[in-house]
Amino acid sequence: MDKKSPIKITLTERDDSVTITQWVYRTLRNAVMYGEILPGRALTIRELAGILDVSPMPVREALRQLAAENALEIQGNRRVMVPRMTAMKFNELCEARIAIESHAAARALPYIDTPCLQRLRDLDKRIDDAQEQGDLEQISILNQNFHRALYTANPHQVTLPLIESLWLQLGPFMRLATSKLDEHYLVDRHNEAMAAIEKKDAFALQLAISADIREGIAFAGTPELLHSFIEQSGQ
Amino acid sequence: MDKKSPIKITLTERDDSVTITQWVYRTLRNAVMYGEILPGRALTIRELAGILDVSPMPVREALRQLAAENALEIQGNRRVMVPRMTAMKFNELCEARIAIESHAAARALPYIDTPCLQRLRDLDKRIDDAQEQGDLEQISILNQNFHRALYTANPHQVTLPLIESLWLQLGPFMRLATSKLDEHYLVDRHNEAMAAIEKKDAFALQLAISADIREGIAFAGTPELLHSFIEQSGQ
DNA sequence: AAACTCACTTTGTGATCACAAACAGCAACT
DNA sequence: AGTTGCTGTTTGTGATCACAAAGTGAGTTT
Numbered sequence: 463m464d465k466k467s468p469i470k471i472t473l474t475e476r477d478d479s480v481t482i483t484q485w486v487y488r489t490l491r492n493a494v495m496y497g498e499i500l501p502g503r504a505l506t507i508r509e510l511a512g513i514l515d516v517s518p519m520p521v522r523e524a525l526r527q528l529a530a531e532n533a534l535e536i537q538g539n540r541r542v543m544v545p546r547m548t549a550m551k552f553n554e555l556c557e558a559r560i561a562i563e564s565h566a567a568a569r570a571l572p573y574i575d576t577p578c579l580q581r582l583r584d585l586d587k588r589i590d591d592a593q594e595q596g597d598l599e600q601i602s603i604l605n606q607n608f609h610r611a612l613y614t615a616n617p618h619q620v621t622l623p624l625i626e627s628l629w630l631q632l633g634p635f636m637r638l639a640t641s642k643l644d645e646h647y648l649v650d651r652h653n654e655a656m657a658a659i660e661k662k663d664a665f666a667l668q669l670a671i672s673a674d675i676r677e678g679i680a681f682a683g684t685p686e687l688l689h690s691f692i693e694q695s696g697q
Numbered sequence: 698m699d700k701k702s703p704i705k706i707t708l709t710e711r712d713d714s715v716t717i718t719q720w721v722y723r724t725l726r727n728a729v730m731y732g733e734i735l736p737g738r739a740l741t742i743r744e745l746a747g748i749l750d751v752s753p754m755p756v757r758e759a760l761r762q763l764a765a766e767n768a769l770e771i772q773g774n775r776r777v778m779v780p781r782m783t784a785m786k787f788n789e790l791c792e793a794r795i796a797i798e799s800h801a802a803a804r805a806l807p808y809i810d811t812p813c814l815q816r817l818r819d820l821d822k823r824i825d826d827a828q829e830q831g832d833l834e835q836i837s838i839l840n841q842n843f844h845r846a847l848y849t850a851n852p853h854q855v856t857l858p859l860i861e862s863l864w865l866q867l868g869p870f871m872r873l874a875t876s877k878l879d880e881h882y883l884v885d886r887h888n889e890a891m892a893a894i895e896k897k898d899a900f901a902l903q904l905a906i907s908a909d910i911r912e913g914i915a916f917a918g919t920p921e922l923l924h925s926f927i928e929q930s931g932q
Numbered sequence: 933a934a935a936c937t938c939a940c941t942t943t944g945t946g947a948t949c950a951c952a953a954a955c956a957g958c959a960a961c962t
Numbered sequence: 963a964g965t966t967g968c969t970g971t972t973t974g975t976g977a978t979c980a981c982a983a984a985g986t987g988a989g990t991t992t
Contacts, residue, residue: 481974481975481976482975482976483975483976506942506943506944507943507944508942508943508944516976517976517977517978518944518977518978519975519976519977519978520975520976522758522944522945523757523758523761523975523976526758526761526762526765527761527762527764527765529762530761530762530765530766531765532855532858539983539984539985540943540944540945540983540984541943541944541984542944548853550852550853551853551855553853554804554851554853554854554855554856555855557800557804558797558800558855558856558859561796561797561800562793562796562797562800562859565792565793565796565797569789569792616789617785618783618785618786618788618789619789620767620786620789620790620793620863620866621789621793623767623862624793624797624859624862624863627858627859628855628859631855716944716945716946717945717946718945718946741972741973741974742973742974743972743973743974751946752946752947752948753947753948753974754945754946754947754948755945755946757974757975758945758946774953774954774955775953775954775973775974775975776954776973776974777974
């Protein structure tokens with residue numbers, strides 16, 4: 463039946479308070495973010511509709527939305543797939559993250575009040591816990607929450623959607639990276655970030671955020687990981 | 698028939714080589730960008746379908762795509778509209794533009810070759826011409842093309858979609874700004890940018906781009922323009 | 933054996949329909 | 963008079979259908 467490699471997508475319970483399209487969007491977004499769909503694998507509306515047990519319509523809408531966020535790529539022949547990656551593009555995405563996120567952090571700094579600071583401290587602690595237990599999945603999720611909580615302190619935030627788009631594009635390949643994370647000892651840059659926040663030192667905060675991002679993917683520059691990009695993403 | 702203010706959308710000829718959805722998307726995108734749709738005005742699928750003389754389906758897809766790019770906002774009650782603006786949000790959008798675009802410019806600099814440089818010079822000259830003739834519409838379009846041409850010199854470009862999203866969000870309100878542009882004399886920062894490019898001076902290029910963006914919206918800080926935000930965007 | 937042709941299948945696009953939630957207008961009540 | 967409750971209408975969502983374009987594979991030709 464399936465000529466191509468079968469797609470396995472993690473399904474979550476559907477809440478009746480959200481539309482089917484939203485649930486499909488969320489499900490596919492997670493599947494992309496966590497690398498469950500191989501880059502270059504052609505996706506068809508009807509196939510996904512079958513897997514998710516919904517009609518083609520919500521899938522159509524969700525795919526278009528994900529494509530608009532650069533999580534998916536629509537080829538000229540109107541085939542949809544997770545974009546392939548190259549080492550150069552990976553590097554550009556990382557540098558873009560650093561530029562935008564350090565900007566967002568500095569812009570959020572003046573708005574961080576006591577309850578927000580408490581939330582950040584809580585997340586920081588939970589990251590430390592997860593790191594001791596070596597729970598890579600949890601570290602990754604909490605790390606995202608930490609960044610999100612920081613940037614959203616700014617009530618006039620406009621960059622978060624852009625940042626999330628970058629996360630989505632890097633997501634499938636960060637999975638490759640984090641699988642080798644345990645071999646490395648990571649300096650906890652969040653503590654440095656927390657210190658900068660408490661001192662209201664924007665420049666130090668930018669340095670800490672930049673370092674956090676850069677170290678999270680530093681070992682992506684090793685030859686074997688670059689090779690796995692080609693392997694996963696090549697034709 | 699129309700209880701609300703009627704919507705006037707500039708229609709272009711539809712090329713049969715593009716899908717109806719793409720044409721609708723392009724048309725609505727231009728309408729948003731050039732401020733033809735008032736912020737806060739509720740948009741309905743069927744109304745737009747009637748105006749554009751297409752079935753509701755392509756409109757549905759186009760609206761969802763524009764919403765994903767933050768050009769439109771879907772409220773909880775699933776009503777769609779051009780987002781309202783506030784002075785603070787406007788400021789954040791401008792600062793985000795400066796941060797991301799100066800980054801994109803610096804990243805593109807190493808890739809600028811002779812033909813690309815020629816294209817930029819050509820655009821620069823045409824902007825000068827348009828400025829002498831006081832053709833504000835043309836200046837705005839050419840200015841965008843200049844920035845786009847610069848950033849896309851980088852073949853591994855990943856920030857342009859993010860930048861275009863910011864342009865889209867600022868678009869409706871830049872129209873307000875440019876209508877007062879003739880009262881101001883603008884230093885041509887593009888000449889400075891060209892000089893920096895030729896000298897391969899990344900820092901000078903970033904300064905020129907930042908200044909160009911900042912001056913393009915500097916007078917947005919005047920009280921009367923802020924007031925027109927409230928007027929246009931207020932409930 | 934490699935390349936082309938042609939019939940058959942799959943797939944995205946767009947139209948139409950059914951339905952439940954949201955909305956608007958008006959009447960009744962406090 | 964301002965608020966609440968009800969009813970008819972509008973609107974987004976999702977399902978289904980028709981169709982043309984793209985893809986696929988076997989059989990033929992050079």
